[in-house]
Amino acid sequence: MSAFAGQNRPAALQQFRLATRFAFREMRGGLRGFVIFLACIALGVGAIGAVNSVSTMMNQGIEREGRAILGGDLRFALEQRQASAEELAFLKSLGAVSETIEMRSMARLPDGSDQSLSEVKAVDDAYPLYGSMETKPAGPLTDLLAERNGRFGAVAAEELFSRLGLSPGATIRIGDAEFELRGVITHEPDLLSGGLAFAPRLVVSQEALASTGLVQPGSLVQYAYKVRLAPGTDAARATADAKSRFPEAGWSIRSFENAAPSLQRNIERFSQFLTLVGLTALIVGGVGIANAVNAYLDSKRLVIATLKSLGASGRFIVTLYLIQILSLAALGIAIGLVLAAIAPFATARFLESVIPVGAEASIYPGALALAAVFGLLTALVFALLPLGRTRDVPATALFRDASAGMARMRWVYLATSVGLALIVAALALLIADDRRVAAIFLIAIAAAFVILRVVALGIQWAARRAPRVSSTPLRLAIGNIHRPGALTSSVVLSLGLGLTLLVTIAIIDYDLRQEIGTSIAERAPNFFFVDIQAAEIDAFKAKIGELAPEGRLAAVPMLRGRITKLNGEDVSTMKVPPEGAWVLRGDRGITYSATLPENATVTEGEWWSKDHAGGPLVSFSAEEGHALGLKLGDTVTVNVLGRDVTAKIANFRAVEWQSLSINFVMVFSPDAFAGAPHAWLATLSMPNASAEEEKTLLNAVTNAFPAVTTVRVKDALDAINQLIAQLALAIRAAAAVALVASVLVLSGALAAGNRGRIHDAVVLKTLGATRRTLIRAYSTEYLILGAATALFAIAAGALAAWFVVSRIMALPYRFDASVATVTLVAALVLTVGFGLLGTWRILGQRAAPFLREL
Structure with a gap:
């Protein structure tokens, strides 16, 4: 052992080898006391690795099938107009072209007794350029859609058959034409290229769509031109040529490398959130790591004292036990990585049924490496703190006192631990899609x-100053809360974060459901009517007045346009914050009005006069406008029907999007679109209308105006609620991981305190305390700690939920009392249950062996 003393720098390697040999010799005794340590690391690493592996699998699936998903190498989309002859000639010069036309319409039974909203897609003979359209029964798509006996064919999604109670061979009406449903769509290769679909797909030929009479000037219809590039043609160069040759075309251009941007963006955001929740579980588990290391070092106090007495330096002691801890951390990380590697294989088939993308499960080294780095850094952050306190404890103190391990820590260990924690935070920010949200999460x-x-110090302070009570169990419980080595900090830390996260998510979920299912449903109109032709608007109003005399109809002109420039700068080159970026993505609904809309309030500037004719002006939504950095007098250029219109911002107005009434980001002065063809958008509110009355009106409107698309708001809200329920299930599952980590840490903290509890119990029993008295004392202590932790979790979770709901989502905040009750009960059950489980074993110990050590 003399080798421990007097070593110089060249002997550092020899000392490290010696420490390694000692470390692995000690580990031969098994992993007792480190089960919680391993579980905490494995759980956090597994959660982070699994989320990122599954996300990578889905993104790679989209990239792998990019051409089939997009429908070509390039996709050129135009709103409300077809490509001109010159534009079409340019596209054909790039390679093979397939044109599809998409719009929403009502599919109704021939007798007019029922109908369903559908996403109509008209295809040409070249469709699809990539992938294949699969139907049941199978057959060439051109044959299934061809005209037979004066009636065109159609294929539809299974959902449309279910909604209308039909089977293949049945007849439906679309607009002015009848169609024979000849097959069920089992796979549509480019389903995701057009974004999220709100209704079942119905595919027809372009000749068939022309016979319906649905496509009129101003109709909300999208023309998409999918191009399979000729060999040697570069997609980036073709895109640049299209923009330079047709600067006012107004088309949206995407390549197969960005086939489904909306879906990929949502996958990345959801993955980011779940990664942060997994990181929370890992950080919560870090408390368990610190407890386990502290308890382990406490159990090794005699070994450490012996080594120091024989000349071992403090650095040697730290190195020895750091090697052990890193070895165990590597084992925990390996277990977590195995779980993460299995996740894509376990979820691939389920995800394919939800998202129509081929998910080929594999092992994703990048995702696993990221999880391993998070696990290793977190283990070091929490292990260095107890290790640093062990270095300078003198051997005599270790022999004399079991609690002597708590010495003043050298600043280098604390600084290293803080530095590693900052690296973890920086890494989380680096991989985040929305760094603002990630930063708020980490700061929280x-x-x-x-x-x-x-809170833990406050509970101990209150217990220390509590008045003396006559009840022995209560007095013992209060004393246990504030005495040296008390469990207070461990219990509060272990349960606090997990319960707070669950309370936050539960309240947000409750508020969303209340707002969508109750508040919005009460304020929202009953129906939206889209594509009302200008020549039919007066007749439409008259019909609604006849069908719903007590109803309130609101109608406005509507066009589609895409913002191309802000203050003359191309928006594609601008960097804007996420909260305003959605306005610049794709086309927006726009309108014009001589007067201020009823549901709007001007917050800055003034509304134009009714007879304004001094050049295009625009009223911009205040929240979105400020997010884009706009101010009064700035200019906005919008491409409508292939023509750029530049308007000056005259005012900003507050918009209540939650009302689901007619709202637009941009409202223009009437002179901006003089003479432009457009349709009308209308809403109908029918207070206290029954489902039967709504159905009667829907049938009558659809039969009288077959080209008008009717959306029943209740159906849309039901679909949103189902989506929220699916997202909430995934989020709760992720939050449950954090709670499981909290429970593991709690059980580990209670187990770590058992040694001191055995000592106390033996002394108290020797002095005459009964088992019943001790059980009551310990139960009271756990009740107090559980209740205090639950109250904090309820308060902190409610505050966090208020911030998310009120400030980020801009929705009314409501506190759900049932969440508080469940949280309180859960905290008490966990603390008292685990506490009494360990206490019962403690009280069963014989006194003699412990008394001999006193």
């Missing part, structure tokens, strides 16, 4: 740790 976690520590 850090603040929660500090606040939970303050």
